[in-house]
Amino acid sequence: MITRRDALMGAALMASSPFIVNTASANEEVTDTSSGKAVDLSSLPRVKPRLVTPPMVHAHDQVAIGGPKIVEFEMTIIEKEVEIEDGVYLQAMTYNGSMPGPMMVVHEGDYLELTLYNPPENSLQHNIDFHAATGALGGGSLTLINPGEKVTLRFKATRPGTFVYHCAPGGPMIPWHVVSGMSGAIMVLPRDGLKDEKDQPVTYDKVYYIGENDFYLPKDEDGDYLRFEDPIDGYSDMFDVMQGLIPSHVTFNGKVGALTGDGALTANVGEKVLFIHSQANRDSRPHLIGGHGDLVWELGKFNNKPDIDLETWFIRGGSAGAAIYEFLQPGVYAYVNHNLIEAVNLGATAHVLVEGVWDNDLMEQTVAPVEYDVATEGKTALP
Amino acid sequence: MRTRIKLLLLTLTAAIIGGASQPVVAYLTPAEISKLPPLVVVPAGDYTFRQTGQFRIGNQVVDPPLQQGATDTDLTIMKFQVSQAEYQLCVQDGACAATTVKQGADMPQVAISYYDAKTYAQWFSQKTKRNWRLPNADEWRRAAGDRYYDNALGDLDDAGDPAQRWLLEYARQVNLRDEPDLNLRPQGANGENNLGLADISANVWEWTSTCFYNVQLDVDGQREIDRFENCLVRAVEGKHTAYITEFVRDANVGGCAAGIPPDFLGFRLILDS
Known part of the structure; x- marks a missing residue:
């Protein structure tokens, strides 16, 4: 049996690399920095935090200790x-x-140095575009690597805030790689930490990173989702769905229900939680049902004063925002994209389980659901 | 690749539906009526059941009270949940509303609303000249036998804190259910309970005729003071009791702010003598 991929590969007559990549990256200029004036960073200390899987965030200092550093990271594309x-x-x-x-996570003035690996068993070219970085398409044109290659990019974190990174290997590959999962975020903290709306220092007790993805999975004529052998096999069907702009799934952490049930987030009453929310492709509107955003950097950029007391905040497609909330009541909270169709029907819901003691001053059910006498009650409600 | 899998599936479905030697309506001829679906008799006797609904003492939510029951009548109930093939006969006959058909004729028919299930019962009664109906929640629990889950939370040490009950309820559901199980399996694939009923309390929740009740108990929790009924919402039974609005066919969508919804909605019927 000849798969779509075989047919396309055969037609393209390109045995060494998948046909799509070559055609797509033809209009992207891959560049280098070898003729630039050398900089000497040899005196800077180096640290190498180990990355952890979202929604967790690797350990970090909220206020920088000492001067600028080179912060090394490694990531493997899978x-x-x-x-x-x-x-x-x-x-x-x-x-x-x-x-x-x-x-x-780095601090303003630090250098972020990423080594990116594209293992030989992968089929496609990949790269990384850091929205926090300046020049060369965010590093995208310096990091395009084939299966079996690695690359190291260093950039100076000059602007404090939360920023998206994503794959951008050229042409129609860009949206396809992004809606196939290739995005994340970095946080550049001010060296002296976060400040509230009155410019007073503020700290958080824990941080969760919620990455929102929109997926565009094609269905067959019976309404069942198609399953493919590899990314290339699914490309043209997914492309058709993408062109309609209506996602089949909108998820937090890559799977419907990833952050509910066993995966639910936890907190305690009195804890200040920093929620970082990224969306690399599409607008979103986080809302904590039963809670608020005490301090919200809707645009995610810490040199702007945070908004306070928000109900819902807006995350522009291609950006990451940050919000701090101190939980005041125990119980179950839902953290949703408040397009509720996306939250409930498409998957963009997380739960936060909060331990503590209920405060009846903040909320009390003074009359439990009970039948009322329609002859005498409820007459005064309507105008 | 995907094309071939699909074709296989279609062939299989066609074989099961169409392969029943006679045309599908033959199932409904008088000669065929004697071929009733496999049935299980749940014997008469004493049984304990927890009542259905939301119960309160004052403003505090409590577990539904346990009651001792006794019945001198047997319960005759379908061994299996109604299958896709069976439901399709009703659709083809013009009585039942079409709904999602997936994966094969021997799969339980899911994506069923209370209204769909009730319509099927009426149609099936007409065609078989017998009285079929949905079980009520008590009957379902009797039939569930050793696969009945008592989801009482018990006395809570800090019952005064409403959030504790909420969190415990959430944790209990997570422990009981693990994760949503959206792999539909053929009739009988989930095993039998001690009474011989198949697929009870697996991933297909079953409609009952029991309405939602809001019940007020006295301070000792012994006596009902007040009972309020909403019959647009019915009890759906499985690993836990869910209260679902009667026109809903799929309660499992994406997230749920209040808990973990049933994976699938299906049904089986009781045969009244």
């Missing part, structure tokens, strides 16, 4: 089939095996 809803499969492309890719 192409693999992932179940994005029970029984529904995506040929995913991932940074470090997770959707979203791991969060990297």
Whole structure:
């Protein structure tokens, strides 16, 4: 049997690399920095935090200790089939095996130095575009690597904030790689930490990184989701769905229900939690049902004063925002994309389980549901 | 690759539906009526059941009270949940509303609303000249036998804190259910309970005729003071009791702010003598 991939590969007569990549990257200029004036960073200390899988974030200082550093990270690109809803499969492309890719935290003035590996068993070219970085398409044109190659990019973190990174290997490959899972975020903290709306220092007790993905999975004529052999096999069907702009799934952490049930987030009453929310492709509107955003950097950029007391905040496609909330009541909270169709029907829901003691001053059910006398009650409600 | 899998599936489905030697309506001829679906008799006797609904003492939510029951009548109930092939006969006959058909004729028919199930019962009664109906929640629990889950939370040490009950309920559901199980399996593939009923409390929740009740108990929790009924919402039974609006066919969509919804909605019927 000849698969679509075989047919396309045969037609393209390109045995060494998948046909799509070559055609797509033809209009991208791959460049280098070898003729630039040398900089000497040899005196800077180096640290190498180990990345962790979202929604967790690697350990970091909220206020920088000492001067600027070179912060080294390593990420491996993994192409693999992932179940994005029970029984529904995506040929995913991932940074470090997770959707979203791991969060990297540095301080303003630090240098972020990433070594990116594209293992030989992968089928496609990949790269990384850091929205926090300046020049060369965010590093995208310096990091395009084939299966079996690695690359190291260093950039100076000059702007404090939360920023998206994503794969951008050229042409129609760009949206396809992004909606196949290749995005993540970094956080550049001010050296002296975060400040509230009155410019007073503020700290958080824990941080969760919620990466939102929109997926565009094609269905067959019976309405069942198609399953593919590899990313290329699924490309043209997925492309058609992408062109309609209506996602089949909108998820937090790469799978419907990834952050509910056993995966639910936890907190305690009195804890200040920093929620970082990224969306590399599409607008979103986080809302904590039963809670608020005490301090919200809707645009994610810490040199702007945070908004306070928000109900819902807006995450522009291609950006990451940050919000701090101190939980005041125990119980179950839902953290959703408040397009509720996307939250409930497409998957963009997380739960936060909060321990503590209930405060009846903040909320009390003064009359439990009970039948009322329609003859005498409820007459005064309507105008 | 995907094309071939699909074709195989279609062939299989066609074989099961169409392969029943006679045309499908033959199932409904008088000669065929004697071929009733496999049935299980749940014997008369004493049984304990937890009542259905939301119960409160004052404003505090409590577990539904346990009651001792006794019945002198047997319960005759379908061994299996109604299959896709069976439901399709009703659709083809113009009585039942079409719904999602997936994966094969011997699969339980899911994506069923209370209204769909009730319509099927009426149609099936007409065609077989017998009285079929949905079980009520108590009957379902009797039939569930050793696969009945008592989801009482018990006395909570800090019952005064409403959030504790909420969190415990959430944890209990997570422990009980693990994760959603959206792999539909053929009739009988989930094993039998001690009474011989197949597929009870697996991943297909079953509609009952029991309405949602809001019940107020006295301070000792012994006596009902007040009972309010909403019959647009029915009890759906499985590993836990869910209360689902009667026109909903699929309660499992994406997330749920209040808990973990049933994976699938299906049904089986009781045969009244």
